[in-house]
Amino acid sequence: MxxxxxxxxxxxxxxxxxxxxxxxxxxxxxxxxxxxxxxxxxxxxxxxxxxxxxxxxxxxxxxxxxxxxxxxxxxxxxxxxxxASLAPRGQGLKQVALPFMGDLEEVTRQHVLLAVREGTEALLVERLSAHQAMDVLYRVGGRLPLHSTGVGLVLLAFAESSFQESVLVQPLTHMPENTPVSPAALRRTLAEIRRDGLATFRRRAPQPLVSVAAPIFAADERVVAALSVVVPQEHAEPRLLGPAVRTAARAISRGLGARRAIGAPPA
CATH class of the missing domain: 1.10.10.10 (Winged helix-like DNA-binding domain superfamily/Winged helix DNA-binding domain)
Known part of the structure; x- marks a missing residue:
């Protein structure tokens, strides 16, 4: 040796x-x-x-x-x-978000996710899950693809345009289905999320689910996190879930000092 x-x-x-x-x-x-x-x-x-x-x-x-x-x-x-618990991007955010996440978990009896962007992925900083909640792929501390999850799409939609372009030029697939992602369709999706302040993402495998996500703003009007609920497809009612998720995200944003309304155009 x-x-x-x-x-x-x-x-x-x-x-x-x-x-x-x-x-x-x-x-x-x-x-x-x-x-x-x-x-x-x-x-x-x-x-x-x-x-x-x-x-x-x-x-x-x-x-x-x-x-x-x-x-x-x-x-x-x-x-x-x-x-790691001292990291301000996670800890301060979690302290503000947890009461509202608890309310969503109580209503949906499924999963409530809180994520931030870390590099080219979303990092799951907190997840509340009911006992009878469906199985999900991601754990707290795990990384989620931006293009193929509800929270990821929100974080990608509100990222700077140069970052979006760097993601869109890559060959993207939905996993675990292993189906290709159309860049043109993804661009339209991101534009709709910016317009509506809400993302709805559906996954077919390993179990059909629906994720409804909304952006969380900080005092400087930047989107610093995304909040979502994940429910089985057969129980999903996005028209009812959307307002609940958006309201919770707006309340967390206010707790972080933001004044901008979720989904409203910047001043």
């Missing part, structure tokens, strides 16, 4: 990534399908040699970013959750 590259204080090692990048690579090895990893799995998924993985994992465990069970497998530590 080759020796670790010699470090020079205050400088990047002559070969390989900085320690912080390798630590991030270890954390990125975990995902929804890999919540628990052996040392070997952690090494392979991060691309870091086993000896370095063990040493870095030890440092991360000492800080609380990783934990190791009696079976020797590594998992994400609670310290990361503590730090």
């Amino acid at each position: 080759s020796a670790e590259p010699t470090r020079v204080r205050g400088r990047r090692p002559p070969q390989g990534d900085p320690v912080v990048d390798r630590a991030f690579a270890l954390l990125a090895a975990f995902d929804a399908g890999h919540r628990s990893l052996t040392l070997g799995e952690l090494s392979r998924r991060s691309g870091i040699p086993t000896s370095s993985t063990l040493r870095l994992a030890g440092r991360l465990m000492a800080w609380g970013a990783l934990e190791r069970g009696a079976d020797g497998r590594f998992t994400i530590g609670l310290r990361l959750w503590e730090v």
Whole structure:
């Protein structure tokens, strides 16, 4: 096994990534399908040699970013959750939104989602679900496609035009149906969402559902999040759900200091 590259204080090692990048690579090895990893799995998924993985994992465990069970497998530590809970884009938004999300969940007895845009995807920052709610594909902390979910379409519709164009030129498909998305049809959909302040998205698989979503504005009049309800198609009444979702989104917007009415044109 080759020796670790010699470090020079205050400088990047002559070969390989900085320690912080390798630590991030270890954390990125975990995902929804890999919540628990052996040392070997952690090494392979991060691309870091086993000896370095063990040493870095030890440092991360000492800080609380990783934990190791009696079976020797590594998992994400609670310290990361503590730090992540301080993120202002999620925490302040959730504090304002949760009472109104609770009202929607009580009425629909299904799922209520709150998402923000993160890069080229939507990030689910909160979800309230009734006990009898249908199965859904996305979890809190998970990422949703912008072009193929209710909250994603809202965030895409109110994004800057240059960002929209960068998405529209990509080959897009609805998943898990694996059906292609027409750029022209998507442009029309985005224009309707901007006009109406409301998105209605239907998915056929793995279970037919309807998502109705509305934008949430901040004090600077930017759309900072999207709120939606997700219900089984057979129980969906978008004409009734739309006003309820829009009213809740408007109330959250006011709580964030926004003055603009949902769906109204900018002054």
